[in-house]
Amino acid sequence: MSVSSGAGHMRAAEALAEAARTLDPSAETLHIDVMSHVSTTFRKVYTDYYIKLVTKHPALWGMLYQASSETPPDAVSQKLRRAIERLSTRSLAAAIGDFAPDAIVCTHFLPAELMMREISKGRLGVPVWIQITDFDLHRMWVIPRMTGFFAGNEEVAFRLRAHGIDPARIHVTGIPIMPAFAETLDRAACAEALGLDPGRRIYLLMGGGAGLGVVPLARRLCALDPDVQLVVLAGRNRQALDELQALASQQHGRLLALGFTDEVPRLLAAADLVITKPGGLSTSECLAMGAPMLLSAPIPGQEERNADYLLENGAAMKAIDPVGLEYRIALLKAEPQRLVAMRRNARALGRPQAAADAMRIVLADLA
Structure with a gap:
């Protein structure tokens, strides 16, 4: 599962799907872009606005990036953000249910947060993994109830441990690219x-x-x-x-x-x-x-x-x-x-x- 806000998250998901098919030719894979299950307005804000912000106002984006990374996940602003995201992605659960996966790998924090909610409500019982796609860790990637995390380098793994993630759940594998x-x-x-x-x-x-x-x-x-x-x-x-x-x-x-x-x-x-x-x-x-x-x-x-x-x-x-x-x-x-x-x-x-x-x-x- 990925998000088409920039090409990198999507390419990472495609590389993982290709690797799964190579390792197990009998495996059936599905790459879901969360943005294909949201309203036009939500998609425009989440993807187009991001591109405009980093292009026209990079300093502002840098401030928002740092501020959001320092904001505790139980802060009111973060709870409100996650509530809006859940309301905007209701059709996603049906797509996941239709495919009935044995495991889910997320290359963006948004689907991982949505899956965390499903796990906590007892509506999802399969392992969910997170693939971090940068050489640094933003706090939004630190999501509880995940089966494991794939880190791009040792510092990302160190930061995950500093946020309380069980070291046994952290794997330094790099950032996935096509074969x-x-x-x-x-x-x-x-x-x-x-x-x-x-x-x-x-x-x-x-x-x-x-x-x-x-x-x-x-x-x-x-x-x-x-x-x-x-x-x-x-x-x-x-x-x-x-x-x-x-x-x-x-x-x-x-x-x-x-x-x-x-x-x-x-x-x-x-x-x-x-x-x-x-x-x-x-x-x-x-x-x-x-x-x-x-x-x-x-x-x-x-x-x-x-x-x-x-x-x-x-x-x-x-x-x-x-x-x-x-x-x-x-x-x-x-x-x-x-x-x-x-x-x-x-x-x-x-x-x-x-x-x-x-x-x-x-x-x-x-x-």
């Missing part, structure tokens, strides 16, 4: 298959599922280095893709603009540097492929926490603004050994088998 990111791919072959020259530098610019901020960054990167080949992913942002394709027509083959694509593993294998927002899923994919990252203007909250983790472990550099981006691009070009070290550190952090490791635990619990 394609575990493959060893040849850089030159991947570049050529994408129409790129493997003898020249290749930068990959990703803006997440919403394609946030990629157009102005692409313009700046094209102006910075006439020798670089730039691949830009606009996600599901049609307007950004149109603008990027117009820009590509002026770049004489130096810019490849793509929307939503399943070629990300080959793109990461071909890239000398990935310029990305530090979402939990996108950075986990980079780590699995050993791709060095330049993190672009992370929003306060979970992205800044993810960035801190990657910086502390030497897998990335961070640019807080376009000038900082330009400086670091020049630095990495002048000192390529930095990229070599970042690539090595990224691969050391990567957990390409995270989805399978988590699902082995879920399936073993059912045996």
